[in-house]
Amino acid sequence: MRGPTEATRVGIGLVRRDGRYLIRRRPPIPGSPMPGLWEFPGGKCEPGEPPELAARRECLEETGLVVEISRKRRLITHRYPHGLVELHYFDARPADPSSEPAPDSGFLWVPAGTLPGLTFPEANAPILAELAGSVPSP
Numbered sequence: 001m002r003g004p005t006e007a008t009r010v011g012i013g014l015v016r017r018d019g020r021y022l023i024r025r026r027p028p029i030p031g032s033p034m035p036g037l038w039e040f041p042g043g044k045c046e047p048g049e050p051p052e053l054a055a056r057r058e059c060l061e062e063t064g065l066v067v068e069i070s071r072k073r074r075l076i077t078h079r080y081p082h083g084l085v086e087l088h089y090f091d092a093r094p095a096d097p098s099s100e101p102a103p104d105s106g107f108l109w110v111p112a113g114t115l116p117g118l119t120f121p122e123a124n125a126p127i128l129a130e131l132a133g134s135v136p137s138p
């Protein structure tokens with residue numbers, strides 16, 4: 001991560017199909033923050049990479065699915081103990097509606113209403129409530 005004042009940009013895909021979202025538990029990689037928490041597919045932007053492209057790239061790398069981004073839902077800036085992050089959340093869907101995440105990816109389809117009951121990184125809280133329908137989207 002960068003210094004305390006410079007935010008790390010992150011692209012995140014909210015990949016939806018039939019009212020379900022793709023999530024997995026964060027893997028226990030040494031040095032990787034918040035292992036075991038649930039997460040949406042996503043990751044850090046490469047230098048000069050727009051967050052939308054980072055979200056598409058990370059969705060492909062992590063789940064094996066080609067996704068189409070439909071819109072940017074939200075930008076949340078959050079300070080974790082490991083650094084300041086700028087989280088760009090995008091609504092997305094699989095380009096091939098019948099495609100499934102790679103079996104060894106750990107990603108599962110979970111109903112939107114289940115999301116607020118799972119433990120995600122704390123910056124995700126407003127997104128989870130919104131996707132579950134308890135608060136309107138902006």
Ligand SMILES: Nc1nc2c([nH]c(=O)n2[C@H]2C[C@H](O)[C@@H](COP(=O)(O)OP(=O)(O)OP(=O)(O)O)O2)c(=O)[nH]1
Pocket residue numbers: 010012032033038039040041042043044045080085087120121122123124
């Ligand atoms: N992927 C993902 N990251 C999230 C979510 N919510 C949230 O706060 N984050 C934060 C955690 C991290 O600070 C940052 C993503 O970093 P990461 O370590 O997962 O990214 P990466 O895959 O590029 O990591 P690496 O290549 O360095 O291993 O965004 C989420 O729902 N999904």
